[in-house]
Amino acid sequence: MELLSGGDMLVRALQDEGVELIFGYPGGSALHIYDAIFRQKGIKHVLVRHEQGATHAADGYARSTGKAGVVLVTSGPGATNAITGIATAYMDSIPMVVISGQVPSDKIGEDAFQETDMVGCSRPIVKHSFLVKNAEEIPEIVKKAFYIASTGRPGPVVIDVPKDVTNPADRFPYRFPEKVRMRSYTPAGKGHSGQIRKAVALLLSAKRPVIYAGGGVVQGGGAELLTELAQRLNYPVTNTLMGLGAYPGSDKRFLGMLGMHGTFEANTAMHHADVILAVGARFDDRVTNTPNKFCPGAKIIHIDVDPASISKTIVADVPIVGTVQSVLGEMLEMLKSSDEQPDQSAIVDWWRQIDDWRERHGIYTAPRYRTDGALIMPQEVIRAVYDITEGDAFVTSDVGQHQMFAAQYYLFDKPRRWINSGGLGTMGFGLPAALGVKIAHPDKEVVCVTGEGSIQMCIQELSTATQYHLPVKILCLNNQALGMVKQWQEMQYEGRLSNSVYEESLPDFVKLAEAYGHLGVKIDRREELHDKLQEAFAIKDRTVFIDVYVDPSEHVYPMQVMPNGSMRDMWLSKTERT
Amino acid sequence: MRRIISVLMENEPGALSRVVGLFSQRGYNIESLTVAPTEDATLSRLTLVTIGDDHKIEQVTKNLNKLIDVVKLVDLTEGSHIERELLLVKVRASGAQRDEIKRSVDIFRGQIVDVTSNMYTVQVAGTGEKLDAFLQALGEHTIMEVVRSGVSGIARGEKVLSV
Numbered sequence: 001m002e003l004l005s006g007g008d009m010l011v012r013a014l015q016d017e018g019v020e021l022i023f024g025y026p027g028g029s030a031l032h033i034y035d036a037i038f039r040q041k042g043i044k045h046v047l048v049r050h051e052q053g054a055t056h057a058a059d060g061y062a063r064s065t066g067k068a069g070v071v072l073v074t075s076g077p078g079a080t081n082a083i084t085g086i087a088t089a090y091m092d093s094i095p096m097v098v099i100s101g102q103v104p105s106d107k108i109g110e111d112a113f114q115e116t117d118m119v120g121c122s123r124p125i126v127k128h129s130f131l132v133k134n135a136e137e138i139p140e141i142v143k144k145a146f147y148i149a150s151t152g153r154p155g156p157v158v159i160d161v162p163k164d165v166t167n168p169a170d171r172f173p174y175r176f177p178e179k180v181r182m183r184s185y186t187p188a189g190k191g192h193s194g195q196i197r198k199a200v201a202l203l204l205s206a207k208r209p210v211i212y213a214g215g216g217v218v219q220g221g222g223a224e225l226l227t228e229l230a231q232r233l234n235y236p237v238t239n240t241l242m243g244l245g246a247y248p249g250s251d252k253r254f255l256g257m258l259g260m261h262g263t264f265e266a267n268t269a270m271h272h273a274d275v276i277l278a279v280g281a282r283f284d285d286r287v288t289n290t291p292n293k294f295c296p297g298a299k300i301i302h303i304d305v306d307p308a309s310i311s312k313t314i315v316a317d318v319p320i321v322g323t324v325q326s327v328l329g330e331m332l333e334m335l336k337s338s339d340e341q342p343d344q345s346a347i348v349d350w351w352r353q354i355d356d357w358r359e360r361h362g363i364y365t366a367p368r369y370r371t372d373g374a375l376i377m378p379q380e381v382i383r384a385v386y387d388i389t390e391g392d393a394f395v396t397s398d399v400g401q402h403q404m405f406a407a408q409y410y411l412f413d414k415p416r417r418w419i420n421s422g423g424l425g426t427m428g429f430g431l432p433a434a435l436g437v438k439i440a441h442p443d444k445e446v447v448c449v450t451g452e453g454s455i456q457m458c459i460q461e462l463s464t465a466t467q468y469h470l471p472v473k474i475l476c477l478n479n480q481a482l483g484m485v486k487q488w489q490e491m492q493y494e495g496r497l498s499n500s501v502y503e504e505s506l507p508d509f510v511k512l513a514e515a516y517g518h519l520g521v522k523i524d525r526r527e528e529l530h531d532k533l534q535e536a537f538a539i540k541d542r543t544v545f546i547d548v549y550v551d552p553s554e555h556v557y558p559m560q561v562m563p564n565g566s567m568r569d570m571w572l573s574k575t576e577r578t
Numbered sequence: 579m580r581r582i583i584s585v586l587m588e589n590e591p592g593a594l595s596r597v598v599g600l601f602s603q604r605g606y607n608i609e610s611l612t613v614a615p616t617e618d619a620t621l622s623r624l625t626l627v628t629i630g631d632d633h634k635i636e637q638v639t640k641n642l643n644k645l646i647d648v649v650k651l652v653d654l655t656e657g658s659h660i661e662r663e664l665l666l667v668k669v670r671a672s673g674a675q676r677d678e679i680k681r682s683v684d685i686f687r688g689q690i691v692d693v694t695s696n697m698y699t700v701q702v703a704g705t706g707e708k709l710d711a712f713l714q715a716l717g718e719h720t721i722m723e724v725v726r727s728g729v730s731g732i733a734r735g736e737k738v739l740s741v
């Protein structure tokens with residue numbers, strides 16, 4: 001058998017696992033591993049500019065491909081810098097394996113240079129973690145880490161590797177296990193057929209059904225089946241912020257996003273529904289608004305791969321634990337072989353009702369923002385980019401108003417195209433995530449929708465884009481403020497803008513982009529918007545930073561009324577309430 | 579409701595901290611916790627007493643089950659079960675007190691396991707309630723030091739928790 005050092009074993013095990021890409025940043029405790037990377041060819045390593053960037057880039061890679069993202073960082077500050085990105089992946093159930101260097105085993109606990117307890121620090125935000133004790137266990141740990149990260153409800157796994165374990169002088173026999181079996185880990189598979197039968201009967205009896213689909217459908221590869229199911233039944237579908245693309249956004253059965261900034265028709269339909277089919281969604285507080293006022297007349301079917309997500313905040317009438325693929329597949333089979341049909345006249349009435357809601361306040365039936373002013377409206381920027389990219393771009397986003405405008409106005413017809421930090425809401429996610437997506441999809445248009453606040457949280461990654469020639473578009477909806485914070489301050493704190501504005505301190509983003517070797521475009525005149533966007537998007541071989549000055553006073557609507565509101569209680573504009 | 583949850587988990591470093599971390603992270607409370615390896619040295623058995631309504635306990639057990647190190651668990655309070663806790667107590671014992679304490683120890687089926695001219699160390703096993711009653715019978719002023727193990731439990735009958 002081949003003899004390898006721990007460092008070489010780690011890299012070889014990653015190769016044997018099928019890893020193509022690592023995002024990382026070197027440092028003392030990881031140097032043996034970095035040397036092993038230097039001496040091999042199979043895996044490409046991308047040097048980021050900050051470990052947070054590495055985690056978000058790996059995350060973007062994972063979300064857009066479905067494969068686990070891989071991160072390599074050093075101990076201490078390298079490891080702690082990765083924490084925000086690990087938490088981001090954890091909250092959105094993204095498969096990721098993070099390898100952190102650690103001080104040598106005999107120094108652990110001595111407050112050694114660059115020592116932090118990484119397993120301890122990351123414990124609440126990982127699916128699992130490993131501290132390697134000796135080199136021989138590396139192949140098995142790597143195999144287990146990827147298995148855990150990518151099966152069941154996916155999530156990040158940390159492997160903490162003390163430096164002595166990777167010492168090039170100590171060699172051990174290498175063998176990569178083909179399979180792992182873990183007696184303590186059996187991810188859910190098929191759903192309970194009896195429950196699925198009950199769910200089908202309940203669905204067919206519905207008079208006012210809504211299908212509510214979340215990120216689990218995207219992650220679990222269930223989008224096609226969900227679409228087939230909804231179209232077969234002709235039932236309306238709403239997606240969560242994480243689920244956008246799980247059902248085609250441009251289809252007439254799509255009601256738009258639901259929740260805090262969901263559409264009027266999606267939130268109102270949910271409130272009045274008699275049967276809700278929740279798939280891969282977790283009844284997040286940004287969706288349900290006040291739990292005890294949530295959808296008072298609805299019977300709830302809840303499909304999820306994670307039993308702990310079911311009945312956590314909202315009790316399910318028909319809980320089904322299983323992968324979305326297998327459960328939706330079985331549901332479809334049952335529907336196809338059944339003679340029963342939905343109550344057609346009830347469904348026609350329901351659609352008539354929904355169309356009426358759409359006419360009244362829907363954001364897709366008429367522009368619900370100013371169209372005759374001098375200032376550029378953020379919504380029209382997203383619409384324009386949607387048109388220019390023919391709805392086919394990968395769109396990553398940061399966090400704030402721009403994120404909500406992108407979610408509302410860019411209609412995603414395919415899963416894995418909309419990439420944002422929904423659970424943790426991490427500003428700084430957008431740019432590194434876009435780089436991860438672009439590396440995985442070099443021939444696709446990748447747009448990072450951001451704000452002048454968020455972009456500055458990971459702006460250093462502009463340099464990574466230069467080094468690896470990653471021509472993404474950065475679309476900055478520049479409202480010269482922490483817009484979402486400002487919106488809340490205007491709505492709930494009588495307009496006291498405590499620390500949400502920058503007082504003339506914003507950088508010149510065009511010059512900044514140029515300093516990194518990119519192209520900068522500033523758009524601040526409404527009449528130039530379309531032409532300049534066209535020009536910018538025509539450039540395919542350079543990173544382009546498009547800084548669009550938008551109406552700084554605009555708010556995101558609809559916005560659910562808080563606290564104590566139900567799904568249907570919404571602000572529709574600054575002055576109009578349901 | 580008070581619940582006794584019995585957990586079989588991998589006997590690995592870090593496993594216990596994941597269980598304890600889960601409780602603090604999700605705001606569940608732990609009344610008592612005992613843990614030791616089983617006859618199979620790769621497994622630990624952990625007994626945990628917690629308080630919560632049905633909804634909370636369901637979440638506790640689901641989230642415990644989600645931990646990769648947890649192999650199996652059972653809520654002992656769902657069926658008939660035996661629960662025991664061990665008490666070690668040092669009491670002042672001199673003169674006439676010595677006989678009186680011995681009588682109490684006998685009544686509670688305890689044992690005196692250490693002795694000096696001024697004190698006894700007493701061991702009693704039983705349910706938490708029984709131990710409370712024993713301590714009360716001793717009286718506050720005689721007690722010098724109390725150590726309780728926390729609850730261990732096992733189901734009655736032929737049901738077993740094993741891999």
Ligand SMILES: Cc1ncc(C[n+]2csc(CCOP(=O)(O)OP(=O)(O)O)c2C)c(N)n1
Nearest residue numbers: 400401402425427451452453454482483484
């Ligand atoms: C790391 C981090 N810090 C703070 C917040 C709170 N926060 C949410 S939105 C927002 C403002 C974002 O400003 P900008 O990126 O300019 O977006 P805008 O809302 O103006 O479109 C802030 C500060 C956050 N989500 N993430």
Ligand SMILES: [Mg+2]
Nearest residue numbers: 451452481483
């Ligand atoms: Mg802003």
